[in-house]
Amino acid sequence: MTDGARGLRALVLRDRYRSDQGDVVAEFFVPSFTVASSYSRAVGYFTSTSMALYARGLEVFAQRGGVMRLIASPHLTEDDIVDIARGYDMRAVLERATLRELDVEQPDRVLDGLGVLGRLIAEGRLDVKLAFVQQAGRVGIYHEKIGVFRDGFGDLVGFTGSSNETGGGLMANFESVEVFRGWVPGDGVRALRLEDEFEALWENRTKNLSVERFPDVARERLVRLGSERPGRALPGVDDALTAVEVPVRDPGHAGVEVRVPARLAIPDTLTVRDYQKDAVTAWLGGGGRGILEMATGTGKTKTAMIAAAKLGEVLARHEQPLVVVIVAPLIHLVDQWLPEVEPFGVRPVAVYGANKKWPQQVDDQLTAVRMGRRPVMVVVATNDSFSGERFQSVLARITQPVLVIADEAHNLGSPAYRAALPQNGTYRLGLSATPERWFDDEGTDALIDYFGPVVFKLGLGEAIEMGALTRYRYVPRLVELTAQETGLYVDLSAQIARLIGSGNELKDADPQSPLGFLLRQRAGVLGHAAGKVAALRADLEARRDEWFQLIYCAEGHRPAERGEEPGPRQVDEVMHLVGHELRLTAHTYVSTTAPVERKTLLRRFGSGDDLRALVAMRCLDEGVDIPDARVGYLLASSSNPRQFVQRRGRLLRRAPGKERAEIFDYLAVPPADAPVNFTVERALLVRELERATEFAELSENYETTLQVLRPLKERYGLMHL
Template sequence: MNFATRYRSDMEDVVASFYLPAFSAASVYKRAVGYFSSTSLALYSRGLEEFAERGGSMQLIASPNLNGDDIADIERGYDLRSVIERAALRELTDEQPDTLLDGLGQLGRFIAEGRLDIKLAFVQRDGRVGIYHEKLGIFRDQEGDVVGFTGSSNETLGGLLANFESVEVYPGWHASDGERALRLEADFGMLWTNQTPGLSVEAFPDVARERLIEIGQQRPAAKLEASEYALVPRVAETAPAELQIPTWLAPRDYQKQAVKSWLANRGRGILKMATGTGKTKTAMIAATQLSQVLRKREEPLVVLIIAPLQHLVDQWISEVEDFGVRPIAVYESSATWLPLVEEQLAAARLGRRPVVALVATNSSFSGERFQSILQRMTLPLLVIADEAHNLGSAAYRNSLPDNAPYRLALSATPERWFDEEGTDALIDYFGEVVFELNMERAIEMGALTRYRYRPQLVELDYAETQFYVDLTAQIATRMAMGSDPEKPDSDATLGYLLRQRAGILGHAAGKLEAVRRDVASRRDAHFQLVYCAEGSRPAPRGEEPGPNQLRDVLRLVGRDLGLAAHQYTSETPRADRKALMRRFATGTDLQALVAMRCLDEGVDIPDARIGYLLASSSNPRQFIQRRGRLLRLAEGKQYAEIVDYVAVPPSDAPVEFEVERRLLIRELERTNEFARLSENYGDTLATLRPLKERYQLMDM
């Protein structure tokens, strides 16, 4: 026979091109594989009749086909032989297509006639069972010629039909290949006699042997025709999913560089990339590259993605599915996700699943049940932290697993505001920033859309001014006592006063009229976002809080101006959020979303074109995230527009000048950050000039 040196699934049917011709001439078949199922040898039934007529004999060594329950029982100390017996019997049920049962019946007759012997091999170390993963085989004919082969095929339907497989062949009559073939045969002999260090090779369970013989007695001994091979259902087993970059995705140069830098840093580091530049896809490209490296070593990869909120988990699930793997969502009841996690991890330990993907909320990740899984993790683990700055808090950073060799943090602003300790903890765990793409560079290269920025100064009314002046005086007193407004948490009273002051500015009544004018001028436009101040308008002690800005804006936009609008808050159910996003993205249905405490971190709404900021905290993370929501690229989107309502006291208000000046600096830092990258920086400077002159801040 003129065998090729290699058979690959892209070129031919490996079973038809190699295995069956070899069976037609061989008298001895010896095979050692990773694991097998009842469907495997049944596929060879086309060629086994001739093999049997020549008195052919077979020896097979394979790992038992263990599932998650089997592994758990073994690790709890159950009798190993009993568990293996159970696993073998599970493969020999009557719930198989007739074609496969006929093939199994033929194998049963082989066993009864003494022509087939099976042994099971496994690694057992420190109370744990591992898969025997070697794959080699030997054919011999009656003349003594030998053919050795190695390859990726397992003796399963998936391994022989569904997967992409290759086999390297070494005919013994070729001088260069004969030595390899004989060495493979010697290795098999060591296995068969249980002389291979680190492996345990046991006889096939008697009850399973008897079951195969019973099937042989029950099934007819008719010869199976080649055409019946096609009747084998190819969906009985499917290839385990692997991470693959989608064919429709063309990674950008900066994404490639980010992944390269992370891999060069041994799979650790922080990607500091502007909101909207594709951090999620960059992380998935990195995970895919890592999994392919490990796959070559026949090592699995567990990818753990941690996101702060459930709707971000849902977005990540869609992203991971685009890369070819269906992840497990780890949130809400552990009864839903825990069995799936345990089952997939067990399959990965046995080499049956190359990738396990888990997407968890911060709270579920840090919970006792999931932490227990992480503590027992022995597989290669990649931790991807979305909006990683959140994990720097004392509540979460101690939950990050020390046994994760690969770590990737994603954030446009990884530095924690007024929390150097938390920032340092993130860097200690994930590593330094290995790639940075700021917003200015992202806009220049076209990764984000250009935008126009229009701040509007809104004066406080009389009542707001009186309350504001009183709060500013109290703040001045606390500062004179040594309290620092840059560290409000160090003084609870000062922190409260600053929040009240910010509340007055955020809920300023004059903003509603300004919003009315601006939205009315865009009454026919779609893709509009309105960010409202949180809670209700603050009031002096003893008085009832003022109205809720979100309700007022929704009434103004929806009822008074007649736009199709809907609120979007942290209380909006997940299913409703998805529906709102779909409606908003059509450009024909929902014109505006009115948001409070939402639409900040990670929410993907690339179609948004106009944003009205009625309130933003001085925390740079929030306003950077909000700007990023509006700068994502979308079809037909040429630029974005940001309208920023800045509330100020009247010019004649008797405020403490130095205190007001110091606090105003923080507000102007935000407006300057928005303005400097805009298309109309000059207009912004003209608008803010009177305010800067009043407080002697022209040098900003």
């Protein structure tokens, strides 16, 4: 033992314990329990009497926040084995065997020991699995005996030997245990090998063995016993905030490879901007709850990870772990989060349908968190997987501090998603450039109730001024509807006017209501206006030698008269124009584009020598990181502020060699003499002109833009916008 040694290293441990030389329980097991933070044990049999022998050690272990994993062989009778051979449900047989053991009448000292066991299970500090040999249709006993103690300082002790966790095995029989101390040259490799073998067992990766969860009925029996027997309440888990175990060479251990815990930390290569510091300070000042309303492209992802790292530092001082749950709308956004998280010291688990291994990965990491071996873990889930029953059941079992980070948090305001937000989320961080939900005050209020208020705001103008986003030119193009389009438009406007006249409110229109349907139809006529493609041709021809161009098309097909077939999709018309007529290299990027192909397209687009343009429909909005994009053409007609803010944000991200961006906005309007209801038309136009005005005000060519929009504003008396 060296001066200042702590934990397991402070114990005077021999390399071997044998019954003819002393008491194995008193001299090895009990002292190890008094300093260890985790205990992993694989044994032949586990019976209720063994707990009495460990009562003193386990009480101290529990009071210190110790966490235990146990793999045992169920005590199967001949009848059990015959039933298994006959095809009886394995889980039912295991349940019967464990309950049979617990139903044996026991003295108080054994019941007290079981009470400690039950309280450990209730607190999530003990997990039990049952192992048995299953090979060629035959069932056998798992008879291996290995174990690992770990402490809060990164040291471990591995051991193997002949003792079973039974009264006879520990007291009556002649036993021996070989001990391998992780800090002793020559022992470290053996100790780590035993730990790796246990992990393989726990994860059911050992050939010819089956490892099953402890039956729920038996688990509940123990938990109930734990609440009935006298005993102290278990304190918080005694963990240090470390992120991952990084293999390194310890120069003092003659080449022995040991594992040194690394903290969740801000990478040395990351320059934290002043506004990011202000955002994190504001969030922490709000008790670790609140929304960051930051313009698209200003680094919300990194800001969130900085906040998580700083929170981790605070929890580390209180020796508490942290589970970080990041929720993002779509798979490609989850994929973008993963490489952003890893530089902070954690390898996250991706939770979505394509990753079939995530349930096991999450379960194993949560167990490691409870055991103190992985005090920080991160999962990144899509909204759909996050709200699914399987992941919700995982969230409900977490008792450690949880940080919920919601990317594009506004999406979680829908009834289905907000019902899935975990109430055990100790800390909550919402990220959005536009946290208010469009036409959904109830959903917006629900988000604020859960995450807290907006604690930091960084607007677009401020972000451009400080250099976080690039400058841009805004070029609106007014396109007049054709005669056929005007007919459709006038008819829709008349129907909208009638609904508004009967008491419907335009500003509160439910998207699923009859009024909402008509408004979508109207937007479809404007978005698919034929004149937009002609105007786009002229702008593209003038920039045919430029790279990094994005074209946003209207959704669906061109509207048609009632009873007629819908017209072509605008995205197809644009691709024909770009690829066949102008012969520019381009590719579509739509909802049906496979995730693997999306990554390839973004890489080709960013190379600057392959694809000149991406033609998008319902994509390239939220979160997609394409900083090289320099020219954007907005054909879709939408007054939804979120959509145009997101699309503008795609173009304003900074990139090497990028001095400014250009945004072309194609606004379709009916002819001046169209017979529309002036009052309704003016009310509808307000929202679209507000969008154009906001784009214009922050552009470099504001005065020029005003001149283009002036005739339309004058026609409808909207010069105040």
